[in-house]
Amino acid sequence: MQGLSINLIPAELGAEELRRKKFIRVQIFGISAILLLAFLASVTISLRILQQQDIRREQERLSEVESRVTQLKNREASLFVLKNRLATASRFLETPSKQVIIFNLVNSLLPSSIAANSMVVDRSGNISVSAATSDSAALDSFLDSLVSKETNQDKVSQVVVESLSRARDGTFRVNFKVVPK
């Protein structure tokens, strides 16, 4: 007799067997998950241990280089002082004072035929000159050069002739004031 099979195992046992196989699958999956997580945990802990060793090494290197720099702190202080002095000094030396500029200008334009008897430069940079000459043309030319932008280097704002007189001997005496820009 072909193809006739009779299952004599009770239905409950079959179902039980299926359930058991299903549970085994669940167990395998659960245990694999736990093992994987345990592996991950151990890897992270190992990485942390290695990282701590690296950090310790870097900190030792840092301490060593810190002590090198600390031993040279006098040189560092000298550099700071040098920089501080030179930075401040440079600001002073950038430009000469207004008084010197105007004095040098008037002095350079003053011809030898005019004798400056007195010159006073005040704190505002105004220069008052008392001069004498017998050469009126030179005096004219000198006053012109003080006023002209080409010769006064654009440093003069105003020239005020306060007094001009001529003595009997032909000497011109002039008092004038130059106001700088």
Next chain:
Amino acid sequence: MQKEQINALYHKYKFYIFPAVIGISSLILIAFVIYPQIMKLLDDNNLEQNIAKRSQFLEVKAEELEMLDEDELTNRVNLATGILPPDRDFGNVIEVLQRLTGSLGFTLISVQLGQTTSGRKTDATGFVTKVELIGPQAVLGRLINDIENGPRIMKIQGIELSSNPISGAASVTLSLDVFYSGLPKTLGNLDAPLPKLSSKEEELISKLARSYSPPSTQEAESSPRGKLNPFE
């Protein structure tokens, strides 16, 4: 009996109990081990990078400091503190004026030291000095320029000149502002970068080195300040 009851309960609900235990264990592992360790790893990675960066910065700083010539640096500091000392140093002012005036044939008649003034948008302080001298008018311009560019920061604020056209001699009164500046309060720290001199500052220090020897090594070139024997 109790054990049998537990077994029976487990057997009945094992499809729920076992996954729950696995789930809770996994959560505990993740929450208390894996996650904190990963966060610590990331934080310490930043820490390690910062330490390495600081080490590198300090390494470069240490090398730059080691390369400096100590003697040359000391000379430069002496020159720089000579032109702008940390205090008034009246003696230095008189010495400088004597040297500058003497070299051009001027005779220093008097030096009056006066009140404090402030310096030109800097932290320097100045004091007014009035100088009377007699000498050749022809080189007065040079003297004034020498004073303004001399080995001590002095700015001319006033000039009074009266001259004798026949002899060419002039009687001059100069009002100067002489400056000084206290030393900086902080002289660097471990994490501060080293200051670099600008090209203008390098030029200034080179010019000073060429023109003047620093005050500590200077010989007394100036004329004596008083009589050798004050009782004569």
